[in-house]
Amino acid sequence: MVEFKTHEHDVLVIGAGGAGLRAAIEASAQGVTVGLVCKSLLGKAHTVMAEGGMAASLANVDSRDNWQVHFADTMRGGQYVNHWRMAQLHAQEAPVCVNELESWGAVFDRTKDGRILQRNFGGHRYPRLAHVGDRTGLEMIRTLQDHGVHQGIDVHHECTIIRLFKDGERTVAALGYDREKGRFRLFRAGAIVIATGGIGRAFQVTSNSWEYTGDGHTLAYDSGAELIDMEYVQFHPTGMVWPPSVRGILVTEGVRGEGGVLRNSEGKRFMFDDIPDNYKAQTASDPEEGWRYTQGDKDARRPPELLTRDHVARCIMNEVKAGRGSPHGGVYLDIAWIKEKLKDAEQRIKKKLPSMYHQFKELAGIDITKEAMEVGPTTHYVMGGIRVDPDTQQSSVPGLFAAGECAAGLHGANRLGGNSLSDLLVFGKRAGEYAAKFAKENSGGKVADAEIQDAITEALSSLERQETGGENPYEIQFALQKDMQALVGIVRKQDEMDNAIDIVDGYRKRAQKVAVHGSREYNPGWHTAMDLHNLLTVSEAIARSAGSRPESRGGHFREDFPDKDEKFGKLTTVVNKGSDGSMQLRHDPVAQWPDELQTIIDENQK
Amino acid sequence: MTEVTFRLWRGDKSGGEFKDYQTDVTEGMVVLDAIHQVQAESAGDLAVRWNCKAGKCGSCSAEINGNPRLMCMTRCSDIPLDEPVTVQPMKAFPVIRDLVSDVSWNYEVKQRIKPFKPRKPDNADGTWTVHQEDIDRVQEFRKCIECFLCQDVCHVLREHSKHDEFIGPRYFVYTAALEMHPLDTEDRLPEVKEAYGVGYCNITKCCTVVCPEHITITDNAIIPIKERVVDRFYDPLKRLFRKLFAKS
Numbered sequence: 001m002v003e004f005k006t007h008e009h010d011v012l013v014i015g016a017g018g019a020g021l022r023a024a025i026e027a028s029a030q031g032v033t034v035g036l037v038c039k040s041l042l043g044k045a046h047t048v049m050a051e052g053g054m055a056a057s058l059a060n061v062d063s064r065d066n067w068q069v070h071f072a073d074t075m076r077g078g079q080y081v082n083h084w085r086m087a088q089l090h091a092q093e094a095p096v097c098v099n100e101l102e103s104w105g106a107v108f109d110r111t112k113d114g115r116i117l118q119r120n121f122g123g124h125r126y127p128r129l130a131h132v133g134d135r136t137g138l139e140m141i142r143t144l145q146d147h148g149v150h151q152g153i154d155v156h157h158e159c160t161i162i163r164l165f166k167d168g169e170r171t172v173a174a175l176g177y178d179r180e181k182g183r184f185r186l187f188r189a190g191a192i193v194i195a196t197g198g199i200g201r202a203f204q205v206t207s208n209s210w211e212y213t214g215d216g217h218t219l220a221y222d223s224g225a226e227l228i229d230m231e232y233v234q235f236h237p238t239g240m241v242w243p244p245s246v247r248g249i250l251v252t253e254g255v256r257g258e259g260g261v262l263r264n265s266e267g268k269r270f271m272f273d274d275i276p277d278n279y280k281a282q283t284a285s286d287p288e289e290g291w292r293y294t295q296g297d298k299d300a301r302r303p304p305e306l307l308t309r310d311h312v313a314r315c316i317m318n319e320v321k322a323g324r325g326s327p328h329g330g331v332y333l334d335i336a337w338i339k340e341k342l343k344d345a346e347q348r349i350k351k352k353l354p355s356m357y358h359q360f361k362e363l364a365g366i367d368i369t370k371e372a373m374e375v376g377p378t379t380h381y382v383m384g385g386i387r388v389d390p391d392t393q394q395s396s397v398p399g400l401f402a403a404g405e406c407a408a409g410l411h412g413a414n415r416l417g418g419n420s421l422s423d424l425l426v427f428g429k430r431a432g433e434y435a436a437k438f439a440k441e442n443s444g445g446k447v448a449d450a451e452i453q454d455a456i457t458e459a460l461s462s463l464e465r466q467e468t469g470g471e472n473p474y475e476i477q478f479a480l481q482k483d484m485q486a487l488v489g490i491v492r493k494q495d496e497m498d499n500a501i502d503i504v505d506g507y508r509k510r511a512q513k514v515a516v517h518g519s520r521e522y523n524p525g526w527h528t529a530m531d532l533h534n535l536l537t538v539s540e541a542i543a544r545s546a547g548s549r550p551e552s553r554g555g556h557f558r559e560d561f562p563d564k565d566e567k568f569g570k571l572t573t574v575v576n577k578g579s580d581g582s583m584q585l586r587h588d589p590v591a592q593w594p595d596e597l598q599t600i601i602d603e604n605q606k
Numbered sequence: 607m608t609e610v611t612f613r614l615w616r617g618d619k620s621g622g623e624f625k626d627y628q629t630d631v632t633e634g635m636v637v638l639d640a641i642h643q644v645q646a647e648s649a650g651d652l653a654v655r656w657n658c659k660a661g662k663c664g665s666c667s668a669e670i671n672g673n674p675r676l677m678c679m680t681r682c683s684d685i686p687l688d689e690p691v692t693v694q695p696m697k698a699f700p701v702i703r704d705l706v707s708d709v710s711w712n713y714e715v716k717q718r719i720k721p722f723k724p725r726k727p728d729n730a731d732g733t734w735t736v737h738q739e740d741i742d743r744v745q746e747f748r749k750c751i752e753c754f755l756c757q758d759v760c761h762v763l764r765e766h767s768k769h770d771e772f773i774g775p776r777y778f779v780y781t782a783a784l785e786m787h788p789l790d791t792e793d794r795l796p797e798v799k800e801a802y803g804v805g806y807c808n809i810t811k812c813c814t815v816v817c818p819e820h821i822t823i824t825d826n827a828i829i830p831i832k833e834r835v836v837d838r839f840y841d842p843l844k845r846l847f848r849k850l851f852a853k854s
Contacts, residue, residue, distance in 0.1 A: 040655075040657055040663075041709070042713065043752055044657045044663040045657075046657075048662050048663045048751075049658050099733055102733070102734065103732075104722065105721075105722035105784075105787065105790075107744050107748055107787070110738040114737045132745065138662065138748075138749075142748065146716070146721065146722070150717075157710070209658045209659065211657065243633050243635070244633070244634060245634050245636060245639040246634065246660075249660045250660070358661070362661070363634070363636070363681070364634070473650075474645070474646040474650065475646075478646075517651050518650065519651070521618070522653040522702055522703040522704070522706055523651040524645060524650070524651065524654065525651050
């Protein structure tokens with residue numbers, strides 16, 4: 001029998017990015033004991049990389065903004081397969097959450113009259129993103145971290161959860177290991193909140209950090225929860241493409257919000273050539289109008305570079321495919337050109353986009369105040385995830401909650417930039433509140449020792465094989481990423497997705513024979529071996545879900561079905577684990593919104 | 607493509623040694639890429655801490671050829687590759703394993719610093735009016751990614767191990783950000799003078815030099831904090847005033 005240490009908390013939060021921290025703070029404020037498990041050190045989670053800002057209709061820059069417009073923008077951007085209730089709550093509650101962050105010490109950029117400044121972003125009708133230069137995520141996580149550490153929350157640094165346990169139908173405990181020594185830890189809790197972020201590491205080119213291996217998606221799925229919308233993966237249009245080692249690193253949409261334009265190798269601003277019908281009325285008719293919009297002219301409409309991410313990413317792909325790409329397979333993103341318009345352009349770029357300046361200068365040897373950047377699409381975000389009740393964030397498993405990127409519903413088929421950080425706050429808070437409520441009403445579940453030992457035995461199996469030999473976990477991970485990129489990436493076809501399902505199955509068999517050298521102490525080979533199960537599960541969910549949707553919508557684009565199909569626009573893809581352990585898929589109707597929200601959507605179509 | 611020798615420290619708190627690994631360096635690679643390549647090719651259990659690989663999270667701090675750097679922001683083309691490249695964990699903290707340091711002391715220090723305490727909201731809707739020029743300096747401090755390289759290079763910690771008496775450059779920046787925050791009402795100067803040990807800093811500016819976020823730690827954070835301490839505690843007129851009007 002392998003030993004483990006037991007911890008008791010009323011609420012256990014798995015994941016310490018924006019959503020997890022916000023959930024932990026809220027649960028603690030409700031008067032329950034809280035444990036917070038971080039896969040890395042506290043304050044290093046992926047939220048730190050968010051750049052552009054958080055969307056909230058504060059109406060500080062344009063007084064015409066309100067929650068209704070934000071709601072309508074979110075639904076349009078999500079192609080109307082969002083859960084309307086989440087989109088409504090998000091739009092209504094985001095402003096309060098942003099102001100709350102300020103009361104905890106966040107220092108946002110200011111308007112001339114001393115209020116929180118807001119910037120333009122793709123798909124948002126008005127300047128809506130509260131921000132701090134291009135490091136808004138850092139400001140957010142640091143504020144939550146510095147506030148949270150004084151709330152009596154128990155933080156478990158560098159600890160990874162590998163299994164959830166139920167007592168009957170209810171989630172009652174989680175098993176994890178610490179990185180430092182590889183010791184196992186059992187966390188008993190009245191309620192558990194999953195806030196583990198995304199799945200980007202299932203793809204080869206990604207803006208996501210190593211932690212993004214779909215852990216929470218898989219924990220919930222294995223526990224019987226439903227995953228929805230897994231076909232909707234967001235490929236951010238602008239990632240770095242050169243040099244190879246930095247391929248995929250994010251280039252914020254804020255560059256385009258500040259006036260940056262996309263050009264092909266012929267120097268043409270190609271985004272004006274393809275503007276979707278439902279955005280025509282809101283889009284600038286010429287470059288001059290687009291420029292005026294980025295400079296705050298309220299009568300101007302936004303430039304086509306600020307169309308939704310799914311559309312911009314595909315336009316870039318089309319230019320590259322047509323042979324009009326940049327030397328390293330991207331297109332040009334040019335912010336340096338604004339010197340034609342502004343005397344202080346160089347200072348302005350460095351002030352508004354400091355980390356972009358820094359990133360290109362140090363990693364690519366390019367001065368963005370003087371030259372154009374080379375950019376191309378990068379795997380950025382998964383709209384799909386754990387199906388939750390929109391008000392409480394509880395999953396289909398009692399006592400198991402989810403918030404942030406690993407939860408689904410708010411963003412539909414495509415997330416608008418800036419809606420993620422506000423998502424973390426609004427639904428992190430709700431998850432914490434309702435998890436605390438649940439924990440007050442439920443506690444003391446039982447877990448069988450045999451179940452715990454079974455999970456530990458499985459976790460240790462790769463180390464046990466080091467004498468006899470076996471597969472290299474890194475090799476399987478790289479191969480899977482390469483195949484997912486090629487077969488279920490930004491442009492999809494039926495035969496390729498079917499093929500991907502078989503390939504994933506093959507990798508699963510190989511993953512069962514993985515052998516890892518060394519001990520349990522801070523051994524990344526061992527960690528990679530354990531992450532494989534999660535990567536394979538989300539890869540299968542993405543491939544199956546995508547293969548079941550013969551239409552193109554938002555982040556899901558099919559070469560063989562390039563148009564939208566109204567019939568599928570009314571359906572949500574659901575996967576869950578069947579009693580035989582295989583993945584089951586079905587389509588449920590999209591929840592229909594009340595008439596008053598339809599009126600809001602109609603009014604904002606103009 | 608060049609084959610390069612990376613001389614990596616392998617071991618744990620009971621001891622260790624440098625071991626050589628060969629790997630190919632291609633255009634644009636950073637040191638962290640090379641470490642990952644070694645990990646995938648020949649040392650699967652090589653411990654390294656990293657997250658974003660974009661200079662934003664401050665996890666991959668180490669000493670490259672003796673210089674405290676972020677591995678993800680150090681391009682191989684900027685260091686000599688015709689001789690072995692040494693990489694070792696930060697010296698100012700205990701080692702966990704290989705290139706990973708135990709930085710938990712930093713988290714304990716932060717916990718001791720009094721948190722942000724805002725004044726009452728200025729406006730009826732619960733918001734404050736704050737102008738950009740009043741927060742420019744604080745925003746510079748808040749760029750900090752907590753990589754702890756400034757702590758690593760600071761001789762008070764690195765050479766003299768004054769971890770119990772001195773909070774280090776990172777936390778003077780943190781304290782300065784709170785003290786200069788236009789909304790904050792807390793007073794931390796007594797601690798700055800005593801428990802935080804600001805007097806140990808003799809302004810060698812090593813911290814400013816290694817900061818990957820280019821925060822002017824010494825000039826903008828530590829010196830102003832020292833000046834506030836001097837004003838408060840060593841100004842002869844103020845001392846006399848305090849003596850005369852001290853509460854009995």
